[in-house]
Amino acid sequence: MEHTASTLLTVAGYFLLVALGVLLGSRRELKNRNATWLPPLQTVLLLAIILALGIQLGSNEEVAASLDVIGLSALVISMFAMAGSILMLLAVRVFLLRLNRKALPRGASAEQNTVEDMQGDQTLTWMITAAVVLGFILGHWFLPEAVSSRCGRVITLGLDAMLFLVGLDLGRQGEAASSIRAAGAGALLIPAAVIFGSLLFGWLAGWLLPFTPRDTAAAAAGMGWYSLAPTLLAPYSLKLSAVAFLANVLREILSILFIPTIARHLGYLECVASAGATAMDTVLPVIVRATSRRMTIYAFVSGLICSLLVPLLVPLIAGI
Numbered sequence: 001m002e003h004t005a006s007t008l009l010t011v012a013g014y015f016l017l018v019a020l021g022v023l024l025g026s027r028r029e030l031k032n033r034n035a036t037w038l039p040p041l042q043t044v045l046l047l048a049i050i051l052a053l054g055i056q057l058g059s060n061e062e063v064a065a066s067l068d069v070i071g072l073s074a075l076v077i078s079m080f081a082m083a084g085s086i087l088m089l090l091a092v093r094v095f096l097l098r099l100n101r102k103a104l105p106r107g108a109s110a111e112q113n114t115v116e117d118m119q120g121d122q123t124l125t126w127m128i129t130a131a132v133v134l135g136f137i138l139g140h141w142f143l144p145e146a147v148s149s150r151c152g153r154v155i156t157l158g159l160d161a162m163l164f165l166v167g168l169d170l171g172r173q174g175e176a177a178s179s180i181r182a183a184g185a186g187a188l189l190i191p192a193a194v195i196f197g198s199l200l201f202g203w204l205a206g207w208l209l210p211f212t213p214r215d216t217a218a219a220a221a222g223m224g225w226y227s228l229a230p231t232l233l234a235p236y237s238l239k240l241s242a243v244a245f246l247a248n249v250l251r252e253i254l255s256i257l258f259i260p261t262i263a264r265h266l267g268y269l270e271c272v273a274s275a276g277a278t279a280m281d282t283v284l285p286v287i288v289r290a291t292s293r294r295m296t297i298y299a300f301v302s303g304l305i306c307s308l309l310v311p312l313l314v315p316l317i318a319g320i
Helices: 002-025 038-058 061-066 071-097 110-114 122-142 151-173 176-183 185-205 213-220 229-233 238-265 268-280 284-290 295-318
Strands: none
Touching: 002 151, 002 295, 038 122, 038 151, 038 238, 038 284, 071 185, 071 213, 071 238, 071 268, 122 238, 122 284, 151 284, 185 213, 185 268, 185 295, 213 229, 213 238, 213 295, 229 238, 229 295, 238 268, 238 284, 268 284, 268 295, 284 295
């Protein structure tokens, strides 16, 4: 219950930041102004968040020590969980929601398909990759603990600023209300597909690893929430707890790295599936930057529901 209350409080803060941005952006004096500075500022903030995240992970001795001990199992679980979520949501998008690759109704006009498309070229992928790698190297070998310990604060402030700017952009374009209407009740199918795909493919990963399918499904049920899943699994198995920690760290990092490619070749909603629970916070700026402002609502809903269910699913599956 404590984890659920904390998640609700966090997402309420995120929602208020976006709402404040929408409110200010919808004011006439701001809507009529040229805001060419907005996309570059969002990119700079995004890279700052990713760099700080890399430093934080590089300075974490548990992550570094786990890479060569349990890295392969964690990587397999992470990749399977991501793939399962993406494939399940792809099927839901095509056959149930009947949306095209850009999460618009089939048959949408050419103008609808091109408007507010923020998908960049491969440059964004390389910048994100470079920021993660550079941050990890700096955090592990060069920066003192006094610096790396402040990265959490940098991530929090950067994320808050990004969410405000996303709301500001939504308000300026007048798309907040239409985005909520477009999401509708069908938005609930998105987290359902993400969760089911993550658990099913996490279970399948157990047939390839020195763990039971139940164990690997429990690790995959963390859905990217690497600070909570291992805590819940520690009473069950310390080894599985360590695997779950690294697997969910990898899910967040791999999502950040691959989302621009997923957006380009699979679809916008599939980016939300890749991120799992982190779609509502750390990975949200990457999703929006690589896809469209419209994805903010979908990512919020999916990430929130996944996050709320992690404290229930992990111990339930593990049998704790």
